[in-house]
Amino acid sequence: MNLLLDKRQEGPPLVVVIDDDAAMRLSCRKILVKTGLRVETFEDGMQGLDAVARLKPDVLVVDLKMPGISGMEVISRVQQMDPSVVIVVITGYATIDTAVEAMKSGAYDFLPKPFSPDELRLITNRALERRRLMVEARRQELERELLKRRFVTFVSHQLQTPLAAIHQYLNVLKHLEGDPAAEARRREWFDRCLARTEEMLSLIRNWLTLSAIEGQCLARQRVRVDLAPIVASVLETCEPLAEAEEISVESDLPEGCLTVGDPDCLRVLAENLITNAVKYNKPGGRVSVSARASGGEVILAVADTGIGIPEQYQRFLFDEFFRVKTPNGSKKPGAGLGLCIVKRIVGELGGYIEVDSQVGVGTTFRVHLPAASGRHEVQAAQEETGAACTTEDIDRG
Amino acid sequence: MPPAQQKILIVDDDADFRQSLAFFLESHGYTVRQAADGRQGLLLARLERPDLIIMDLMMSERTEGLFAIQELRRSADLPQTPIFVVSSLYAKVPDFRVPPEQAWLGHDEFFSKPLDLPRLLEAIRRRLSTEATGETTQA
Numbered sequence: 379m380n381l382l383l384d385k386r387q388e389g390p391p392l393v394v395v396i397d398d399d400a401a402m403r404l405s406c407r408k409i410l411v412k413t414g415l416r417v418e419t420f421e422d423g424m425q426g427l428d429a430v431a432r433l434k435p436d437v438l439v440v441d442l443k444m445p446g447i448s449g450m451e452v453i454s455r456v457q458q459m460d461p462s463v464v465i466v467v468i469t470g471y472a473t474i475d476t477a478v479e480a481m482k483s484g485a486y487d488f489l490p491k492p493f494s495p496d497e498l499r500l501i502t503n504r505a506l507e508r509r510r511l512m513v514e515a516r517r518q519e520l521e522r523e524l525l526k527r528r529f530v531t532f533v534s535h536q537l538q539t540p541l542a543a544i545h546q547y548l549n550v551l552k553h554l555e556g557d558p559a560a561e562a563r564r565r566e567w568f569d570r571c572l573a574r575t576e577e578m579l580s581l582i583r584n585w586l587t588l589s590a591i592e593g594q595c596l597a598r599q600r601v602r603v604d605l606a607p608i609v610a611s612v613l614e615t616c617e618p619l620a621e622a623e624e625i626s627v628e629s630d631l632p633e634g635c636l637t638v639g640d641p642d643c644l645r646v647l648a649e650n651l652i653t654n655a656v657k658y659n660k661p662g663g664r665v666s667v668s669a670r671a672s673g674g675e676v677i678l679a680v681a682d683t684g685i686g687i688p689e690q691y692q693r694f695l696f697d698e699f700f701r702v703k704t705p706n707g708s709k710k711p712g713a714g715l716g717l718c719i720v721k722r723i724v725g726e727l728g729g730y731i732e733v734d735s736q737v738g739v740g741t742t743f744r745v746h747l748p749a750a751s752g753r754h755e756v757q758a759a760q761e762e763t764g765a766a767c768t769t770e771d772i773d774r775g
Numbered sequence: 776m777p778p779a780q781q782k783i784l785i786v787d788d789d790a791d792f793r794q795s796l797a798f799f800l801e802s803h804g805y806t807v808r809q810a811a812d813g814r815q816g817l818l819l820a821r822l823e824r825p826d827l828i829i830m831d832l833m834m835s836e837r838t839e840g841l842f843a844i845q846e847l848r849r850s851a852d853l854p855q856t857p858i859f860v861v862s863s864l865y866a867k868v869p870d871f872r873v874p875p876e877q878a879w880l881g882h883d884e885f886f887s888k889p890l891d892l893p894r895l896l897e898a899i900r901r902r903l904s905t906e907a908t909g910e911t912t913q914a
Binding site: 539574 | 789791792795796798799802863888889890892893
């Protein structure tokens with residue numbers, strides 16, 4: 379399949395023509411070469427098949443009625459050899475039925491004899507377009523596969539790294555049992571083990587959240603909800619982390635920031651933004667969280683006085699697994715899934731997110747969500763769908 | 776040579792892993808240096824001239840460990856330093872495609888993460904005792 383991709387850089391597309399009629403071969407060649415294509419012609423099926431195997435053409439033009447191996451036979455063998463070759467059959471008026479048959483067995487189009495140069499060009503162009511789409515589709519498929527493989531590799535690594543560290547602390551304690559120096563550090567190492575366990579749990583939680591969003595059933599309900607108390611409760615849960623990192627947190631959360639959404643989703647959203655602001659901050663830094671309603675929107679802003687994000691990386695911020703490096707080149711713990719989750723939630727709720735960042739000064743994320751209109755009725759939660767999705771997600775995980 | 780004069784360099788981007796391993800090796804009498812990435816590892820290797828290097832294969836950049844090993848093997852003053860490769864992702868060193876002139880990965884032994892500490896210690900002892908007897912020029 380790689381050949382299929384690489385070939386395109388070799389120059390103009392290649393058309394192979396198989397026809398037992400010498401005059402037909404000549405005119406096909408002339409017409410197609412003039413349009414800038416590479417053309418190779420062959421007088422019978424055997425030579426033609428050999429050429430297809432060797433040259434891997436983009437398009438094959440084949441006469442149905444030939445002595446020796448028939449056109450139909452050529453089609454079926456090429457289909458087996460390389461289904462990405464686009465096949466056009468040439469046929470006399472009398473054999474339209476055969477042309478239909480040929481298309482059923484995999485030919486893309488047919489040219490009834492006699493045909494004009496324009497007709498040949500038109501159909502060849504269509505076939506080339508078809509080929510281009512096939513190659514493109516294949517490329518996208520490969521990319522998706524790669525991404526999926528990368529996801530598995532990455533998550534395994536993300537889980538194995540903390541596990542290896544925990545394992546090693548425990549192992550060192552075991553092997554150095556009775557060693558006073560090791561005993562003296564037992565407490566510290568247990569704390570490190572606990573921290574790494576937390577890291578793994580959070581990764582798994584995020585991972586599950588993401589897979590739930592992919593199944594498009596994260597926002598299970600659309601209810602009228604005030605952002606302020608949700609954010610305030612998240613701030614409370616983030617307090618210990620902020621204290622540990624020596625970050626002061628200030629908030630301005632007036633009541634009445636009404637939007638329509640799923641309170642659980644909004645909590646996850648606020649949690650991710652606020653923990654990031656604490657994590658990617660400087661010791662003694664500040665996190666400011668504010669919410670306000672303005673112009674049909676509810677805006678949640680989370681600002682930090684942290685390391686900032688270089689401009690060239692800002693567009694990767696919301697990608698899976700992307701993590702900002704700290705100035706000394708290391709990375710903060712985490713899997714790089716948080717902002718990815720935030721972005722998807724915001725999208726689901728019909729909003730958008732802005733980032734404003736300056737290296738060394740800090741970063742501000744602003745989430746804009748549609749405000750709940752005055753007349754907006756509380757909608758019933760779609761509990762049945764929600765419950766079904768949850769079970770499925772747990773099974774999948 | 777008594778272990779205290781034998782120096783081991785650990786190159787791994789996970790601080791917990793590095794520090795616990797360092798403690799373990801130090802408590803067995805070795806002098807240990809630590810580096811958090813390939814670049815720092817190379818620098819320390821040149822400065823400190825360790826007797827043995829323990830290198831994590833997969834650091835923040837996928838192939839960082841591999842490149843660091845190649846670089847070490849190419850540098851004229853360190854080509855003989857034994858390198859133990861550790862990795863959590865592979866059960867053996869993966870078969871990467873590299874240009875022919877670098878078509879070897881000059882590591883000496885492979886260990887998968889999590890480490891089997893007694894096995895590692897045994898391998899280090901074996902390696903460093905042969906090194907010590909085999910090289911008379913070592914200061």
